[in-house]
Amino acid sequence: MKYVRVKRLSRRRNVTNRNLEQQTEYIRRVREILSQRYPTSEPRAFVHTYGCQGNVADSERIKGMLAEMGYALTEEKENADFVLFNTCAVREHAEDRVYGNVGALKPIKSEKKDMIVALCGCMMQQAHVAEKIRKSYPFVNLVFGTFAIDRFPELMYRTLRGGKRVFDIEERENVLPEGLPVRRDSEFKAWLPIMYGCNNFCTYCIVPYVRGRERSRRTEDVLAEAREIVASGAKEITLLGQNVNSYGKNAEDCVGFPELLRLINAIPGDFRIRFMTSHPKDCTKDLLDAMAACEKVQRHLHLPFQSGSDRVLKAMNRRYTRESYLELIQYAREVMPDISLTSDVIVGFPGETYEEFQETLSLIREVRFTSLFTFIYSPRKGTIAAGLPDPVPYSEKSRWFSELLKTQEEIASVRCAETVGKTFEVLVENETKEENGMLTGRTGGNVNIDFPGSSELIGTYRNVTVTEAKNWILTGRLAE
Numbered sequence: 001m002k003y004v005r006v007k008r009l010s011r012r013r014n015v016t017n018r019n020l021e022q023q024t025e026y027i028r029r030v031r032e033i034l035s036q037r038y039p040t041s042e043p044r045a046f047v048h049t050y051g052c053q054g055n056v057a058d059s060e061r062i063k064g065m066l067a068e069m070g071y072a073l074t075e076e077k078e079n080a081d082f083v084l085f086n087t088c089a090v091r092e093h094a095e096d097r098v099y100g101n102v103g104a105l106k107p108i109k110s111e112k113k114d115m116i117v118a119l120c121g122c123m124m125q126q127a128h129v130a131e132k133i134r135k136s137y138p139f140v141n142l143v144f145g146t147f148a149i150d151r152f153p154e155l156m157y158r159t160l161r162g163g164k165r166v167f168d169i170e171e172r173e174n175v176l177p178e179g180l181p182v183r184r185d186s187e188f189k190a191w192l193p194i195m196y197g198c199n200n201f202c203t204y205c206i207v208p209y210v211r212g213r214e215r216s217r218r219t220e221d222v223l224a225e226a227r228e229i230v231a232s233g234a235k236e237i238t239l240l241g242q243n244v245n246s247y248g249k250n251a252e253d254c255v256g257f258p259e260l261l262r263l264i265n266a267i268p269g270d271f272r273i274r275f276m277t278s279h280p281k282d283c284t285k286d287l288l289d290a291m292a293a294c295e296k297v298q299r300h301l302h303l304p305f306q307s308g309s310d311r312v313l314k315a316m317n318r319r320y321t322r323e324s325y326l327e328l329i330q331y332a333r334e335v336m337p338d339i340s341l342t343s344d345v346i347v348g349f350p351g352e353t354y355e356e357f358q359e360t361l362s363l364i365r366e367v368r369f370t371s372l373f374t375f376i377y378s379p380r381k382g383t384i385a386a387g388l389p390d391p392v393p394y395s396e397k398s399r400w401f402s403e404l405l406k407t408q409e410e411i412a413s414v415r416c417a418e419t420v421g422k423t424f425e426v427l428v429e430n431e432t433k434e435e436n437g438m439l440t441g442r443t444g445g446n447v448n449i450d451f452p453g454s455s456e457l458i459g460t461y462r463n464v465t466v467t468e469a470k471n472w473i474l475t476g477r478l479a480e
């Protein structure tokens, strides 16, 4: 088990030393209660994370706190004494899965009465969701939103003391969960949040409502954590934020994002740097130059364009145009010819016409992305787009969606075929599930290659030559 503790505390933005001291005291009290309740063996905690890497990083902090409370982490919820789902609200499908999985806990809980069931994260930050949980899922003991993560020990204490169910979905200003213990899922790949929240209010998106306003961690705190990650032996750091390009805006104790990349790049050690997500409106040539100049920063840019139509982009409040997006891509390829580009796309935004959707397809053909995350528009309660007329039926949007997938698959399979015979340095990540003795490595461009090898190679860099491309799945062999 590995712990990386961020020692420096931010004195501003409401995260006070006092709160941290209080929470440390609550951890002690929880530990005491648990040692009385489970005198012979450690209680077990199961944490499941939905949604983006920001949520994964939050869960790693929650797991850090759980470990300090005396919980052992388990992968089996059936045997757990504490079950937590860290939820996502970005699309309806994400929420439906949570309701389904919470419902499935009911029989487990009725067998195991003292099991604590807790829900947290973006979905819970919505009042209507918390209300539904309160009414329809009475076996849920604890619900807390994204603004309460730094108060988790206190909430656990109140839950364990019994009596009332505990709900905390209060919106607090400027919460920066600084100083919390972290239990990372991987020993060689680390998530490093550099900012929280979002100010952009893209009209389809729930994130600004459930995550609050954008706030950057102090550069000093980010660098301290990066150094600790490197010292722990990690091979890859991914900097996280909803819009990393605007890191440090309007904050005195922060540098800008390009400079942050340079500073992290200067930390001695053999590690890769990645970051996400970039917003095209704030992605500058300066950032692309910094990427090109920093040898540890991988040649991969995830730059969501969402739509290829200027009218739709405007209705989405994205604040860039097709032309300015393509200009950025062109510049990125000029300064980094081998750059791998990935993106997010939404099909069926309210009022989008088939002709406008065709503009999305033409942009995809023009850029030839390595891969795409594709979504059918999902109305989110409280967002502007949810109130717009949406005349195209879902069945029609599904047809467009299939067309989009087909277009991208054709591009990806041609791109993959082009890599056969080439050698890439990969970070070996895991064994493949499908076949024994096969490993998966990730290239700098964020492409997976499967190759035969022993599990001792996991967590190391290896050179792998691509021997076969089947559609968009690459197979290779060790080059050494």
Ligand code: SAH
Residues within 6 Å of the ligand: 090, 091, 204, 205, 206, 207, 241, 242, 243, 277, 278, 279, 304, 306, 344, 345, 346, 375, 376, 377, 378, 379, 380
């Ligand atoms: N901050 C990132 C994206 C975060 S959400 C950015 O601005 O790029 C990840 C992706 O989910 C978005 O890029 C978008 O493509 C998709 N998404 C967000 N809200 C959605 C909705 N209501 N319906 C469908 N897809 C959505």
Ligand code: SF4
Residues within 6 Å of the ligand: 198, 199, 200, 201, 202, 205, 206, 207, 208, 242, 243, 279
């Ligand atoms: Fe959502 Fe837009 Fe913010 Fe991304 S930038 S999280 S899509 S509001």
Ligand code: F3S
Residues within 6 Å of the ligand: 050, 051, 052, 053, 054, 055, 087, 088, 089, 090, 122, 123, 206, 207, 210, 211
């Ligand atoms: Fe989902 Fe929240 Fe991330 S809504 S995508 S978990 S910021």
